């Protein structure tokens with residue numbers, strides 16, 4: 001049977017029942033992947049003709065037809081079909097790992113945001129903008145985005161205390177320097193596209209600043225000269241943090257422009273008032289077509305920004321978003 005892979009227009013032979021990711025790798029088709037277990041989303045591709053069978057959580061099997069997306073690592077090929085793999089020139093393959101790490105610093109950034117620094121026993125390879133599952137105890141596990149770079153010796157996370165939150169509450173009251181934690185990853189597809197040379201729109205809501213800092217630092221480290229427009233949205237001026245880091249980055253990177261936007265009153269403050277999406281809408285007309293956008297933070301902000309950017313002409317495949325969905329228990 002035959003699988004046609006776009007945009008490479010390669011035709012690959014396979015036996016029915018073969019795993020899609022394995023077929024792509026056997027034929028050296030460039031494809032990003034990490035966990036190989038349906039968790040990180042890195043291997044997502046689009047079915048453009050025919051269908052594939054995707055195994056989900058537990059024993060559920062779903063047929064993905066033309067126009068639908070499937071995780072290659074969870075897909076089984078049963079018929080002739082065609083798929084589209086994302087940006088073959090931007091492939092990242094960081095092996096999924098589980099590492100032990102030690103808490104080396106916990107710092108208050110605002111009234112409800114903590115900066116957590118971990119020293120991993122071994123280095124974790126990841127791309128700027130990715131996240132990891134952090135296990136503080138067997139019962140306290142949540143995804144958090146790295147604010148650091150893979151080349152740093154330490155892993156840095158910014159955690160907002162959610163009212164009534166189980167894990168952020170644990171971090172707030174019980175986590176201490178010297179504690180041992182487990183870090184699994186990397187995960188996520190909202191990572192820096194280093195091959196892109198056009199303008200970048202980076203939108204951070206609250207602790208969404210963590211992956212955005214990693215992306216901006218990563219772009220500078222890779223000597224990218226793209227114009228970078230960073231919008232940092234907060235609910236009130238007291239939620240702003242990391243301004244000194246942003247100022248340092250802007251000093252070192254003349255292509256970086258930073259806008260801090262607060263929803264509530266900013267009288268007497270050097271920041272804009274309103275929703276971060278309104279600020280972007282008023283700054284940019286329909287001239288966003290060549291942009292790549294990175295959106296990180298609360299789900300409502302990410303959803304509103306995704307909609308706006310689509311209306312302003314950025315193709316959906318050039319919008320890389322990580323919404324900080326609650327993922328209990």
Ligand SMILES: Cc1cc2nc3c(=O)[nH]c(=O)nc-3n(C[C@H](O)[C@H](O)[C@H](O)COP(=O)(O)OP(=O)(O)OC[C@H]3O[C@@H](n4cnc5c(N)ncnc54)[C@H](O)[C@@H]3O)c2cc1C
Nearest residue numbers: 142143144145158159160164165166167168207324325326
């Ligand atoms: C891909 C990804 C990356 C993430 N990265 C970060 C990060 O870098 N920094 C960070 O602080 N968080 C991040 N999060 C969110 C984080 O994983 C937890 O969901 C968050 O810390 C709350 O966990 P909790 O156990 O304290 O709250 P829970 O006990 O899970 O929730 C308690 C209550 O609060 C609500 N709730 C949970 N989260 C929020 C929220 N963000 N806003 C409003 N209400 C909420 C829940 O619906 C529930 O009612 C990320 C989430 C995802 C999916």
Ligand code: FES
Nearest residue numbers: 034036040041073
């Ligand atoms: S490699 Fe397929 S979802 Fe992680």
